Amino acid sequence: MMQRKAWLLAGASLFVAGPAWAQDANDAAGSTSPPEIVVTGANKFGQDLDRAAVAATSVDAEQLDAYRITSVQDVAVRVPSLVYNNPSNFAQAFIRGLGSNFSLGGLESAVATYVDGVYLQRQNGAAIDLVDLSGVQVLKGPQGTLYGRNATGGVILIETADPTDRLEGSVMGEYGRFDSYRVQGVLNLPVSQTIAVRFSGQLKGNGDFSNNYYDSSIKRGRSRSYYGRAKVRFSPTTNFDATYMLEYMEQTSTSFSQRETLPSPYCQVCFLFGIDAPGSDDFYDNSQTDGPGVKDDVKFWAHTLTLDYASDDFTVSSVTGYRRQSTPLSDDQEFMPPDFFRSHVREHGPNFYHDTYIRTDFDGPLNVLAGGSYMDEDNTQDVGFTGLAFGDLDVRNRNEISVKSISFYGEASYDITPEVRVSAGARWNQDTKKIHVTNNDGARIALGLPEEAADFSVRARFRSLTPRLVLSYDGDAGYYYASYNRGERSGGFGSPIIAPGAAVDPETLDNFEIGAKNSFMNGLLTTSLALFYGSYKDIQVQVVDSQTGSVLLQNAAKGEVKGVEFEATLKPAGGLILSGGVTYLGNKFNSFPDANVFSPFPSYPGDADYPADAPPCGSAGAPASACGGLDGSQKLDLSGKVLPRSPKFAGFVAANYETPVFADWSLRADAIARFTTKYEFTAGAGGLLRNDIQHGYTKVDGSLALASDGGTEVGVYAQNIFGAKFLQFAQTASFGAFQVRPMPPTYGVRVKQSF
Incomplete structure (x- = not known):
């Protein structure tokens, strides 16, 4: 049924654009020039980001390659206000301190991620590999009018490379420490004057890098992924463009080195079984000996159809996406040698998304953007628990979740003078969420559930209106704006749930911002500055249920989000580019008097x-x-305390240098350093133990390469050159406190041939 909906709406999109296609079909006869249309499916502003009323960072294909940004998570190295962790393949993206820890179906992240205009609904598996892109854009602050609900913190827009009218391609290979490897290929074929295809693929992986504290023969960290994409672009006229994309990704990983960090009796398994707690001999050691530790697989197929029609006066864009994803996750809950408590979750099901909008480009002072979107997701979570804690009980839980979302949005802009513009818009959204839960007898006995928990259903509906108001000035001196935006993270269920309960309400952010984007010295120096303040209400806080170990949600707090962002790029003579940026955050809970904070006793x-x-x-x-x-x-009073993932200062400095060395060869050197002060992973940072904290660190990456005019490139790279010790996640939970540690410093060689 879901597939039928996908093709019906795709057909409807073709019908909408069909008359425009037929109208200009004769114009293309005999044409050899490339299409003039500019695809706008990913960025709805219809203007360059340096002339858009939003704080944004754009990372183009050259920067992605120079800084070896190979996954969405890596983009944070170039975006100071973005904190992006990826424990167990859960994309924990936080922009300006707003995001989400672990959310399965029925509840979404506060940072939205789009691939070629298609919304990625699920947090698990959203930290995808980046292969053959035109760029990544990070829009900061609430984007509720143009990009919908669940964009309270901001939006990450991933734009894959489109087919072109040239025969071109590349082959690249890397090999490094811990047997890490990456092989990537791109082939672009112009089939005819109106059709071009582009194929992209990647193999990526690494060997084990983490030793077990108790048994040195046990290794952890091995991972591998496969990614493939085929993209077909049909451009029968200079006005109409249709692009179809097919994607496949498969990722298997045990690369999450989890470790208990507290001694007995705080480590309850240590206390119960008389085990010595792990010491601190090696930062990257793990403490799990039973089973595979953490094992997470992600597999998806995705279809995307993008249609664009552009005339002198308006542009119509339509994006239709269908994605079927499966993500089995096996997790050792106590992170210690006894096989005491292990969870198994398989989240699977399809997701359908469609968005159509029209944007005018009249010569007069008034222009509008209007559109609508629809999303339909079916999500099933099969959950099981095993281990000594459950004896011979067969403990199983199933959550069947349905999410339907519909929205209509619009924005009008009026030029008061050629330089001064006022814009106003709003989005109306409705989410309908249903969940059907079944617990077998083993689950009811093991978790102490009442009889009504054997089979029950919960339904909730949420409606919202998110307005936007902007006053901007675009002159020779630069671009300046003042804006008000409302963002909302939809309400829902903190699945998997095991007992009847009410859905959590939406959280909202009312954000006020002023910004300036300037260019000096004939474009050699560009700067971007934003100051913002937001009122954060009904914050959705995750709480560990002390009786069942499951994650509960509550609208428990009010807060404020405030800060300053600054970025600059300088291009002096001689092939040198210098760039940098810094963010200051003063986020805090204004009122959170009875915070549920979990400690292991x-x-x-x-x-x-x-x-x-x-x-x-x-x-x-x-x-x-x-x-x-x-x-x-x-129960702790967190009023006045800092919001999670809100470092007081974070930033980067980067240098790129290229110079001829001999014949047709040039030398290219790239280096980037990301720094951050300390921040907390969870509200309250683990109670009085204060274990859930990332302390300040600086991470430095670099590469050096020789490249020829013929497309040959040979080089070396190094990640985390000085061995900064940082975490993917830390949380105080039922059996103690654990940390997830990333891959140690790596280095390797790289060869690339382009044609």
Whole structure:
């Protein structure tokens, strides 16, 4: 049924553009010039980002290659206000401190990701490989009018390279430390004067890099991925363009080195089984010996049809996407040698997305943009628990989720003078979410669920209106704007859920911003500055259920988001380009008096409920409540405390240099350093233990290459040259506190041939 909807709407899109196609078909007869149309499916502003009223960073194909940005996560090296972690293949993207930790079907991230204009609904598996792109754009701050719900923090726009009218291609290979490899190929074929095709593919992987603290024969970290894309572009006229894209990706990974970081009795498995806690001998050691540790597979097929018709007065764009994804995840919950508690989740199902809009380009002062979008997702999550904690019980849970979203949006701009423009717009959105939950007898017994939890359904509907108002000035001195935007992250369910309960309400951000984009010295120096303040309400906070270990959600807080962003690029003579940027954030919870913060024990010295003269857990005479089992909830007042993923300062500095060396060969050197002050991974940073913190660090990457005019390139690269120690994630949970650590510093060689 979902596939039928995809092709019906794709056909409707063709019908809309059909008259325009027929009208200009004769104009293309005998034409050999490339199409004049500019595809606008990914960026709806209809203007260069340096003349758009939004704080944005654009990373083009050359920069992606120079800084070896191979996945969406890596883009953060070039975007100071973006914190992007990827534990267990969950795309934890935070822009200006707004994002999401772990969200499965029924609840989406506060940062939206689009590929060629198609929204990626699921957080699991969204940190995709970047292969053969034209660029990546990061729009900062709420984008609720043009890009819909779930864009409270901002939007990441990924634009794949389109087929061209030239025969061209490339082959690239890399090999480095830990047997890391990457092989990539691109072939562009002009089939006729109106049809061109482009094929792109990549093989990528690495060997084990993490030793087990308890058993050195056990290694972790191996991963591999396969990616392929075929793209066909049909341009029968200079006005009409149709592009179809087929994508496939398969990724298998155990590259998440998880490690318990607390000793007994805080490490409850250590306390229960008399195991010594892991020491700190090697930062990259892991502490899991049972099973494969963390194993996460991602597999998807995706179809995208993009239609564009452009005349002198308006442009019509239509994007239709269908994506079928499967993501099995196996996770060791206690991160220690006993096979005590392991979870298995398989999230799978199709997603359909369609967006059509029209944008005018009249000579007069008034222009409009108007459109509508529709999304339909079916998501099934099969969950199982195994291990000593469950004995012989067969523990299974299933969540069947349906999400339907429809929206209509529009914006009008009026030029008061040739330099001064006022714009106003809004989006109306409706989400309908349904979830059907079944728990088998083993789940009800093991998790202590009531009889009504065996089979139940929950339904919720959310409506929202997100307005936008902008005043801008575009003159010789630069581009300046002042804006108000509302963003909303939709309400929903913190799946997988095991017991009946109400859906969480949406969270909203009302953002006020002023910005300036300038060019000096005849374009040799460009700068971008933004100052922003936002009122953040009904914040969706994730809480660990101390009885079941599942993740619950609550609208528990109010906060504010405020800061300053600055970026600059300088192009002095001699083939040198210098760039840099910095972000300051002053985000905080204004009101969060009864925050549920989880620690691996319910009470301890320093708690009001713990007797002042009682000995601590694990010592002689300690009361049973001092160690407690799984009940580790605390109530803390987080009012005035910082929002998660909100470093006070973060930034980058980069240098790119190219110079001729001999004959037709040139030398190219690229280096970039990303720095950040400390930030917290979770609200409250793990309670009084303060374990869920990333301390400040600076990561430096670089490459050196010789390139010829004939398209040959030979070089070397190094990632994290000085061995900065940073984390993918840290969380205090049911059995203790764990950290996810990334791959150690890597280096290698690279060869590329283009034609």
